[in-house]
Amino acid sequence: MPKLVDHEKRKKQIAEATWRVILERGMEGATVRNIAKEAGLSLGALRHYFSAQDELLVYAMELVKEQAEARIKRVAAENLPPKEMMLKILLEIVPTTKETMAEMEVWFAFTAHARHKKDVFDASHDGIFTAIARLIHYLDEMKLFKKELDKDVETEKLYAIIDGLALHAMLEPSRVDRNRIIHILTSHIHSICKEEQENSGVGHL
Amino acid sequence: MPKLVDHEKRKKQIAEATWRVILERGMEGATVRNIAKEAGLSLGALRHYFSAQDELLVYAMELVKEQAEARIKRVAAENLPPKEMMLKILLEIVPTTKETMAEMEVWFAFTAHARHKKDVFDASHDGIFTAIARLIHYLDEMKLFKKELDKDVETEKLYAIIDGLALHAMLEPSRVDRNRIIHILTSHIHSICKEEQENSGVGHL
DNA sequence: AATTTTATAATACAGTTGTATTACAAAAAG
DNA sequence: CTTTTTGTAATACAACTGTATTATAAAATT
Structure with a gap:
């Protein structure tokens, strides 16, 4: 699935994955790698939607x-x-x-x-x-x-x-x-x- | 000052340094290095009183x-x-x-x-x-x-x-x-x- | 005086971190 | 069909992490 992606939807999915990671492993476990894994994405893919970790965390919050x-x-x-x-x-x-x-x-x-x-x-x-x-x-x-x-x-x-x-x-x-x-x-x-x-x-x- | 150290007193001092670090930089900043620095000790010295980070945190808490x-x-x-x-x-x-x-x-x-x-x-x-x-x-x-x-x-x-x-x-x-x-x-x-x-x-x- | 114990320090190591770079493929646009 | 755009992935890098090892010096013990 390469070109048509609803950015807002994807970002929400990533935010929800972030919640799940925080729930299970706390803030300490909320690394970009863990979140990417939970969301089923690669590091590069995740970074395509959030260019920095803090940006993702703010969005999820x-x-x-x-x-x-x-x-x-x-x-x-x-x-x-x-x-x-x-x-x-x-x-x-x-x-x-x-x-x-x-x-x-x-x-x-x-x-x-x-x-x-x-x-x-x-x-x-x-x-x-x-x-x-x-x-x-x-x-x-x-x-x-x-x-x-x-x-x-x-x-x-x-x-x-x-x-x-x-x-x-x-x-x-x-x-x-x-x-x-x-x-x-x-x-x-x-x-x-x-x-x-x-x-x-x-x-x- | 090499051999006579009141262990309990030193541990309390380290715990207090831990509090200060947490106050200023949060749990994320409560690394063994930051705490050692705040307490004015080397890594090795700190580890002489607490053999693991969790041990130190439990004590401080x-x-x-x-x-x-x-x-x-x-x-x-x-x-x-x-x-x-x-x-x-x-x-x-x-x-x-x-x-x-x-x-x-x-x-x-x-x-x-x-x-x-x-x-x-x-x-x-x-x-x-x-x-x-x-x-x-x-x-x-x-x-x-x-x-x-x-x-x-x-x-x-x-x-x-x-x-x-x-x-x-x-x-x-x-x-x-x-x-x-x-x-x-x-x-x-x-x-x-x-x-x-x-x-x-x-x-x- | 020789030896042991204790406190400190410096350095090393493997693993993880956030971020950057590069490469590649699939779809859209021309 | 070619070219561009867009999503994905792999890899790289420097910084930092907790812990382990080694070295050194000062006091206590003998």
């Missing part, structure tokens, strides 16, 4: 971010009741499935790596803080947010809970499993919302 | 852990009022000073690295969960813990808040600064404790 953002936007567009929507969005961030687990692992490895390559990478701003601030704001607009609480403090707290839980789900997946995460998050959402009369028999949120 | 544990135990022994003690201990975990900031950075790099070297490293269990569980339990024993709350849930939540805040303090130090951390933690401790009559003019916790 941004793709993780875009992927997660897309998933979250999809859920946000579902038009669920506020509290259910909130839980569902948060469950797209905290890893509870193989897919999001892998995402977290790759994000973690990338972030640690990128810390000392500031000239090349951006990192730090993954947009989750903004997303959570918006969720809290939305809750407040819907008159569900407890009026005695501070929005700013609760945003920072929820942000910390989300990333803390995500970290712990990654490091201790057997203790911090999906059910436990749902339980904690449900409980927390409940704790920042006004108590309401049950008027629909749908959820047990 | 455990020393970080021990150092943090010692700091926390020191605070725990201070015999402060429960809520003040809690805050002070939590502030030894969440990085708010140069020292604890560096500790967090090194822990982060180590943990990401160790994930894919399970045969050599342990990681994961840093004892913070247990410490927090004990703090919550102590609060309950002192009749300060709100009876309508679930101890297990609040332990997991506080644990997530601590590590989440720690992560954010490292990644966004200007936004998540010391004052903000104190504010968030104070507010949280307050939220899980019964409301009390002020009977001492000491603190504003």
Whole structure:
């Protein structure tokens, strides 16, 4: 297959191969040779799409971010009741499935790596803080947010809970499993919302 | 200076040099040569104290852990009022000073690295969960813990808040600064404790 | 004083790294 | 059919990696 290649598609395939390598062997194993092998390409072929390693890593990292953002936007567009929507969005961030687990692992490895390559990478701003601030704001607009609480403090707290839980789900997946995460998050959402009369028999949120 | 060397002291010095290298250049820069240079030793000299690189890394990692544990135990022994003690201990975990900031950075790099070297490293269990569980339990024993709350849930939540805040303090130090951390933690401790009559003019916790 | 032990240093070695160069074949363009 | 472009592959190279070996000198031991 020599001349007609969809460059964007190929680059995504290579990025996905990069994720797989990082998942299995960490950032240390994310060498151009290992990635090329995982993608089923030669060194020269790989270099035809990414002329430098950092370029590839930046691309692979941004793709993780875009992927997660897309998933979250999809859920946000579902038009669920506020509290259910909130839980569902948060469950797209905290890893509870193989897919999001892998995402977290790759994000973690990338972030640690990128810390000392500031000239090349951006990192730090993954947009989750903004997303959570918006969720809290939305809750407040819907008159569900407890009026005695501070929005700013609760945003920072929820942000910390989300990333803390995500970290712990990654490091201790057997203790911090999906059910436990749902339980904690449900409980927390409940704790920042006004108590309401049950008027629909749908959820047990 | 040829024959009398305190081995333990030298090993600690090398471990500290390792931390400095990791701080400045990340895990990628933590080569035996860089560490030897930072410690002011030759390759051969370094190898006289650590016969393999992994041995050195394990030692340096455990020393970080021990150092943090010692700091926390020191605070725990201070015999402060429960809520003040809690805050002070939590502030030894969440990085708010140069020292604890560096500790967090090194822990982060180590943990990401160790994930894919399970045969050599342990990681994961840093004892913070247990410490927090004990703090919550102590609060309950002192009749300060709100009876309508679930101890297990609040332990997991506080644990997530601590590590989440720690992560954010490292990644966004200007936004998540010391004052903000104190504010968030104070507010949280307050939220899980019964409301009390002020009977001492000491603190504003 | 002679010998052993200990600390350090210099050098060597095989393997891996990112990147560059070169060669070659398949398809498109003329 | 020839020429150019594009994708792939093989190979080369200098730098760096962890570890091993060897040499040397200073102190302790005898």
